[in-house]
Amino acid sequence: MRGIPTVLITVSPEVSAQMRPPRSLYPKGFKVGNSLGRPGRRELQKQVLRDALELLTDDTRPGSIKTIEYPEYGEQYEPPRVRKTTA
C-alpha cells in the first residue's frame, strides 16, 4: 500500500498534535461534537470542509495544524487540553 492522503478536522488541536497528523484544520473555538460547525448550518459546514480539503493541495508543513476562525459559528469554546503529568 502506497498510502492515502488524509486531512484531519480537529476540535482538540493539542490532543490531536500528539498523534502528528500530516494535515489538520482547527476551526477555532468549535466545541467537541461540532467538527464541521453547528447543525443545519450547511454554508458554514461547506466552508469548513472546503478549507480542510484545500490543505491537501496547499504547501503545508507536515504535522502542522492550521487554525482558521469562523465568526459565523458564534459562541466560542475552549478546546480540551492535554493533561500534564508531573514526576
Add this chain to the structure above:
Amino acid sequence: MTISRKCVPFTPFERELAKSAIAIVTAGGVHLKDQEPFNIADELGDLTYREILADVDSSQLMVTHHHYDHTDADRDINVVFPIDVLRDLEAEGFIGGVAKKHIGYMGYTMQLKAMYEGTAREIANDIDKTSRADAVVLTGG
C-alpha cells in the same frame, strides 16, 4: 515495522480536488441505525468499525459514543460525518465525487496498541482496497 515517533506519515496528494473522490473516516461513533451499535458498556472501548456506503441516506445514520456530547450530531449528522456536505461540494464541482465507502468507529479506547496495529490498519486497508478514494477526511467527535 515500527513507525518512528518523530516521523509524520505524510502521503503527498498529487491530484486535482475537482477530479478526486473523497472518503470520510470518523472517530465520532457514527453508524447506520440498522448496524450493531458500538459497545459502550466495555470500559476498554470498542475496537470494531462500521462501513457506510456512498449512497447512504444520512437520516439513517446515528451516533453511539459516550465520550462526547453528540446532541448536535443527533440533529444533523453532518457536524461530525459530512456526507451531505461532500455531496454538495461534488455538485459544485469542488471535488470529483464521493468515495464508494466511508468508515465510522468509536474513537475512545484504552487498547491503544490494538487500535494502532489492528483497527487503524484494517480501516486503512479497507479504504485503500474498496473505497476508490483519492483522499480521506478524518473527523473526531
